[in-house]
Amino acid sequence: MTYYIRKFYRVLRFLYYKVAQVYSWLISSIKFYLNGVQYHRDFIGFGIPILDVNMQGSFTIGKRFRFNSGKYHAMGGRQQQCYFVVAAGAKLSIGENVGVTSVAFICHNKISIGNNVKIGINTVIYDTDFHSLDARYRNNYPELLDGVKSRPVVIKDGAFIGGHSTILKGVTIGKNSIVGAGSVVFQDIPDEQVWIGNPAQFVKENQYATVLT
Numbered sequence: 001m002t003y004y005i006r007k008f009y010r011v012l013r014f015l016y017y018k019v020a021q022v023y024s025w026l027i028s029s030i031k032f033y034l035n036g037v038q039y040h041r042d043f044i045g046f047g048i049p050i051l052d053v054n055m056q057g058s059f060t061i062g063k064r065f066r067f068n069s070g071k072y073h074a075m076g077g078r079q080q081q082c083y084f085v086v087a088a089g090a091k092l093s094i095g096e097n098v099g100v101t102s103v104a105f106i107c108h109n110k111i112s113i114g115n116n117v118k119i120g121i122n123t124v125i126y127d128t129d130f131h132s133l134d135a136r137y138r139n140n141y142p143e144l145l146d147g148v149k150s151r152p153v154v155i156k157d158g159a160f161i162g163g164h165s166t167i168l169k170g171v172t173i174g175k176n177s178i179v180g181a182g183s184v185v186f187q188d189i190p191d192e193q194v195w196i197g198n199p200a201q202f203v204k205e206n207q208y209a210t211v212l213t
């Protein structure tokens with residue numbers, strides 16, 4: 001008897017995820033539309049992302065985008081929804097066949113993510129410092145944003161960014177390169193390398209790079 005109850009529970013759970021996938025697709029499509037996102041209808045989403053795309057900003061998503069967002073859908077064990085924020089004049093672009101889980105991409109300048117990129121749970125990409133480094137501006141009330149530093153971020157094709165990483169302004173991550181979980185990246189990573197830590201440092205060449213696209 002216990003076996004069948006447990007089995008039934010798993011069937012219900014399976015059905016829940018199937019329904020959730022359809023619901024997520026529908027609501028996310030509406031949110032993409034309302035935010036002026038250029039996207040392909042073949043995306044697969046679990047959960048609903050949070051979107052704030054300025055009318056003067058641009059957000060494009062390539063084919064076969066996959067995201068996990070929020071409670072019950074982020075299987076790395078963290079519950080945040082994905083955050084995609086694009087400010088006026090900024091440009092966020094995601095290439096083809098990209099997968100992300102519970103990420104935050106905060107784009108005040110330019111964030112460009114290539115094809116076949118995987119970005120692990122809880123990772124944030126900031127192309128801005130958000131606040132001035134000058135305490136007089138930062139602590140003014142209301143806060144003055146003059147001179148806040150902001151530089152483009154580029155994640156090249158095939159990169160894999162481990163969960164809980166922070167990618168800061170001006171960084172380029174090379175083709176097929178890997179960032180270890182929990183890293184803080186503030187400088188460029190060349191192609192086909194593994195970098196890990198805070199601050200992220202070179203650990204080794206990516207021995208699998210040659211077989212990747």
Ligand SMILES: CC(C)(COP(=O)(O)OP(=O)(O)OC[C@H]1O[C@@H](n2cnc3c(N)ncnc32)[C@H](O)[C@@H]1OP(=O)(O)O)[C@@H](O)C(=O)NCCC(=O)NCCS
Nearest residue numbers: 076101119120121161162163178179180181182196197203
């Ligand atoms: C970066 C990574 C892929 C390296 O894996 P690997 O090639 O098997 O490398 P190793 O385990 O041999 O580790 C290489 C070295 O880096 C260190 N290291 C590995 N990952 C580390 C991390 N996240 N932080 C700090 N050091 C790390 C190891 O201790 C080892 O150091 P040593 O050579 O001095 O012994 C893996 O450690 C990792 O971070 N995977 C990401 C998992 C993840 O977040 N997935 C997404 C979830 S949604």
